[in-house]
Amino acid sequence: MTDPRTVAQPRKPAVVGLLLMLTLLGVFPIDVVLPSFPALSSHFGNPLSDIALSVSLFAVGIALSQLLVGPLSDAMGRKRLLLSGIVISGFGAAGCVLANEFWLFLVFRIIQALGCGCFVLSQALIQDLFSGQEQQRLRIFLVTCGGIFISVSPLAGTGLQGWMGWQGSFLAFIALAVGAFVAACCLLQGAGHGWQTKRLGFIASYRNVCSDFSFMAYWLISALAFSCHFSFIVISPLVFIDQLQLSPQAFSLALLGYGLAYIGGGAFATVLSNRIDSHTQIITGLCLILAAGLLMLGLFSTIDLSITSVLLPMVVCTAGTTIARAAAHTRAMNIFPEQAGTSASAGSVLIFVIGGSTSAAISLASLDLQLTLALCLITLSLLGITINQLVQRRHRGLLPG
Known part of the structure; x- marks a missing residue:
């Protein structure tokens, strides 16, 4: 079986682009919504403390999801699990946009978080698809970009809030998730299946x-x-x-x-x-x-x-x-x-x-x-x-x- 780390040279920039998108999707949903707290409070008629609860629940959902994602991906392969996670996270974001009750918004926010747990697989994909100094350089690059994404997300959230209201950050997430889904379908050919490991x-x-x-x-x-x-x-x-x-x-x-x-x-x-x-x-x-x-x-x-x-x-x-x-x-x-x-x-x-x-x-x-x-x-x-x-x-x- 072909070693999954032998990525064809012409495909490497595209794979790096996918990893970059996964890194963005992993941090984007948390900080980008912060400027929309007042709008969310007004829309649902709940105090700001309740809106803050949605961020806490989102973080807990990601942590619980990540505990399951890693071992499952070692057993069933990165690609299928990643695609499933992207779909679940996109479904949750869409539900948040359409929710007319705060409890329903919380439910879909947790669903979005459970799907977002799959983005931790970017680290596993680096291990699967690259080797040697490439792994080190890629991790430096993704750590750098992750910090930038975290830092600029509030500014992006301010812009999206002014343009489309509080729904803007969720709609932007859905658009990014669709792009990541298409890229993963095209670029990941059985990633995670090349190790012949004991499950x-x-x-x-x-x-x-x-x-x-x-x-x-x-x-x-x-x-x-x-x-x-x-x-x-x-x-x-x-x-x-x-x-x-x-x-x-x-x-x-x-x-x-x-x-x-x-x-x-x-x-x-x-x-x-x-x-x-x-x-x-x-x-x-x-x-x-x-x-x-x-x-x-x-x-x-x-x-x-x-x-x-x-x-x-x-x-x-x-x-x-x-x-x-x-x-x-x-x-x-x-x-x-x-x-x-x-x-x-x-x-x-x-x-x-x-x-x-x-x-x-x-x-x-x-x-x-x-x-x-x-x-x-x-x-x-x-x-x-x-x-x-x-x-x-x-x-x-x-x-x-």
């Missing part, structure tokens, strides 16, 4: 990957790096709108500028990937995050809160996050290549849990938000460095098996 049961699959210390450690490093970025995104409205009194439009533009910093971080990570090994890349990325935390702490102590005093350290953090996550992803995914789907799901759920709990802790902290974020960057980077050193010591045989 483990659901629990056994997770037990197999999660019992490996290095696998969990590398995904934990990736989760810690992502938490630094995600925590900033979550508290950014509190800092820029509540404290600095920016308008929603100015806030969206500030996040757009932050998102553009991911391009520089991705370029830097690409250069490093060709010059140093992945272990050194992880250390370099985490040290940049540590430097960002120390810079933010210094700015907090010396000058008043401003856009610059927050964004400048976060630009440095962005470069570190991009470098560390891509290298840690590749190391983790290479441990169980025959269970790429389960590996991707386990890592994604870990990232979701740690990112969500960290951002919630920062939001609820009694300290100043800028100070709390600075301490968070310092703490998470030091924890990541410690974990990475433990992995390296184990690989050298200095720790028991």
Whole structure:
């Protein structure tokens, strides 16, 4: 049987385009709807707290879906499961547009989330369809683009809200999902079937990957790096709108500028990937995050809160996050290549849990938000460095098996 990683050279740009679309669909539905909260509240006659509940339920739905998607894709193949997920997510989005009661809107929002869980398969598809340095470069590229998508989604949501009302973000999602469905049908020829693997049961699959210390450690490093970025995104409205009194439009533009910093971080990570090994890349990325935390702490102590005093350290953090996550992803995914789907799901759920709990802790902290974020960057980077050193010591045989 043909190795699925032997993608014909002329098809590679198209496959990368599909992976990019899956990355966009994985983050787009959460942040793009934020500017529509007031409109949704007015339409359904429910308070803003109820609308916020829909985002929480959506996140929970994605996490639960991802737990199932990985092992299922290892058993039945990526393509069929991905196409099914796209259809389910599109159906859920369409139901949200047509819903005339809030409870019905919540039901379809959860259905959309369950379908969106399939987009975690982008990591497994990289493992299936590419090899060697291509995997590393692709992960750097997708991490970079994912950060940009998260950052610009509120701005896109503002535009869609002004153009088509609150339904605009769901209609845009449906259009993107249709494009992804067509692309997946044309480009994925039995992806995930080339490994001739033993099909483990659901629990056994997770037990197999999660019992490996290095696998969990590398995904934990990736989760810690992502938490630094995600925590900033979550508290950014509190800092820029509540404290600095920016308008929603100015806030969206500030996040757009932050998102553009991911391009520089991705370029830097690409250069490093060709010059140093992945272990050194992880250390370099985490040290940049540590430097960002120390810079933010210094700015907090010396000058008043401003856009610059927050964004400048976060630009440095962005470069570190991009470098560390891509290298840690590749190391983790290479441990169980025959269970790429389960590996991707386990890592994604870990990232979701740690990112969500960290951002919630920062939001609820009694300290100043800028100070709390600075301490968070310092703490998470030091924890990541410690974990990475433990992995390296184990690989050298200095720790028991």
